[in-house]
Amino acid sequence: MVSPILELKNINKSFGHVHANKDINLTINKGTIHGIIGENGAGKSTLMSIVFGLYQANSGTIKINGKEINLRSPKDSIVNGIGMVHQHFMLVENFTVLENIILGFEGELVFGKNLEKAKKDLKNLCDTYKLNIDLNSTISDLSVGFRQRVEILKSLYRGAEILILDEPTGVLTPQEVDELFKILRSLNEEGKTIVLITHKLIEIMDLTSEVSVMRQGEMVGHTKTEDTNKEQLAEMMVGRSVLLRLDKTEANTGDVVFKVEDLTVKDDLDVTRVKNVNLEIRAGEILGLAGVTGNGQTELLEALSGIRKVESGEVYLDGKKVSDSQNFLDPRELKEQGLAHVPEDRQRMGLVTDFKAYENLIFGYHDQQPFSKSSILNHTDIISHSKKIMEEYDVRPQSPNLITSNFSGGNQQKIILSRELNEKPKVLLVGQPTRGVDIGAIEFIHQRLIDMRDKGAAILLVSVELDEVLSLSDRIVVMFDGKIVGEKENTNVTDRELGLLMAGVV
């Protein structure tokens, strides 16, 4: 006997001109694991923030256990048994686990009896669900995986019957994802209802029993997970059929064009982040660099692209030394030598988001013919070039005069990619090419990178998305704690093996 625990009827929510949720209807049955899938910006997080009382809907009704409820603040939702684990954790970093959990639910004005009781209750919860959390540790000392567990424990302590998780796996290693899913399954067995928001099809297939699909603010479908498959869900998400597997021929490699020898790099706080790294990339191959965020990938990319100083070691481009600790080419000089860089943080480093698209489309090349003559920009040529390139790279909308921040993440990325690829670089450094990019655009971007490879470029792909590294790369290296801890030909390597390397286990 299934009974609905949460029912949403005709929910609408707008932020200024953006209609984030349009007439959403959703029924979540008690005791299920319900997936909500959709591309970035489809309105999933907004919808769940409404359920959690963080945002108020412009119209529509919410029923919990059949009773209509007005959710004016998170307090109302918590009282009604809704808990949410946000994508960005809602934890105070310099507080202990215990302090974070009791915040707002202290139950007494002056700490005393209730605090002791809370400790006991939390220990019991930890044991029941095998969470293995030390209540006295400070959040800033905990790994991301453990912080997430603290969030789950927090919701449970506050009496959650429905637990909403917003993109919970984005920051986890494959092993941590396994652990998380184990915990979620055991919560489900105890009768809790789980709502999983994600854009990853594999997670939906893995964990959920029912799934709802959102697209551009609308709910476009509900189904039992067993009655559907990845291809069908992807099609519903994007609104057209999507190629999930990349068509990729064997790499036709040439000489080594990019070589890194014993490279060591420090960050702004003088901490060594890249430790004696050696890399070789041949023409016509993609070298994938996998690793959990913050293991030195950012500093490595910055050093290779000339933004950050090299502490020791050497970098060679086409057999010519371009950087060591004494002499190094700046980004412009590297560009002239045929190196292009698609930075990890596209909004901060790749674009000036307040500028118009055509300006961003020529940055770095703006002083070259035909864009400028004797230091004066040639607008006619820039605009016609921009139109042409936006069409070629399917940047939507195709308006060079639009402010860049008004483009979606995927289209912003296409702007950068088109700018960098248009110069036909010998070496391409790409950081997180599809972070925050919708499936349709991911497909396009991946295809472009493969095309570049087939035209003979040497590509270094840095990504925290393991699937991406696996589907694009010809060879894979794993970075952990600033060191390259493993190298694999991408023929029969599994994400398990890479996951262990990423976690620094082997």
Added chain:
Amino acid sequence: MEFLSDIASLINSTLRISTPLVFAAMAGIFAERSGVIDFSLEGKMLMAAFVAAVGSYFLGNPWLGLLLAIIACVSLSMLHGFASVTYKGDQVVSCVAINILIIGLTTALAAAWFGQAGLTPTLTEDQRFLEVNLPFAESLRDVPIVGTIYSDILSGHYIFVYLAYLTVPIVFWVVFKTSFGLRLRAVGENPSAVDTAGINVFAMRYKALAINGVLIAFAGAHLSTAVNANFFREMSAGRGYLALAAMIFGKWHPKTALVACLLFGFTDALQIRLQGVELPAIGEIPVQLIQALPYVLTVVLLAGFVGKAIAPNAIGQPYIKER
């Protein structure tokens, strides 16, 4: 023996001089722990001094003057909250506006009401706070050591001095041992965490600002109705800024902030003591140089001598819930 009584009087002055700093620093801790910068301690202290003196003069009772000063300072804190919490304005700008407003307002009102630019009439003994002599202070005075500590150092201060040092452990207790304190600290570190815990971020910040207003009023009243018997132009003389420095130097913690306040108070007491004194080998130090001592100390201490002061994470950022 001369030396011992010198030391005793130096400590006695330190306690007295530090008093407004302690109140202001504790006030600052409440505002800033909640994530709201309070640069306006200076202006509020000045306002409190003015209102306390005027209120006491008209109503004939210093306690009523203090009450009015509290009302005035809480109102100013609410104004700051209105601009920077509700309307998400720049917190520093709001504070600077308050400081400038109060300097002008107090001077102008004093001129309008009493005909003297920035000066209020001298208060009679009934209209001001008097020094409190602790019981048995006279009879114990001649007992060695104990007499010096009890009668010469501890006794004979204004009520505010005792209140200030009593405030510190209370502030510590409230901030670290109560659920209000937990929420206060959380709202200054990560307001989203507080919001998602079902607590109203804005209400928390307003509460913190209200307490801030109450505490700073004591500092002002101490200046104009206890140590002095009237208000004069810009009588706060940078104490609000000094207290802010002490609070930062004390890393937003009541205990260490107290130590910083006492240190500033001590240098001030020392400079008063050193004025006109011939030091062996050096001779007389120019008075301007001595007077600069507390400020020089501030700069030296804040310039990293005590290590990096880590502010509450969300300080200065208005909380914006929806995008």
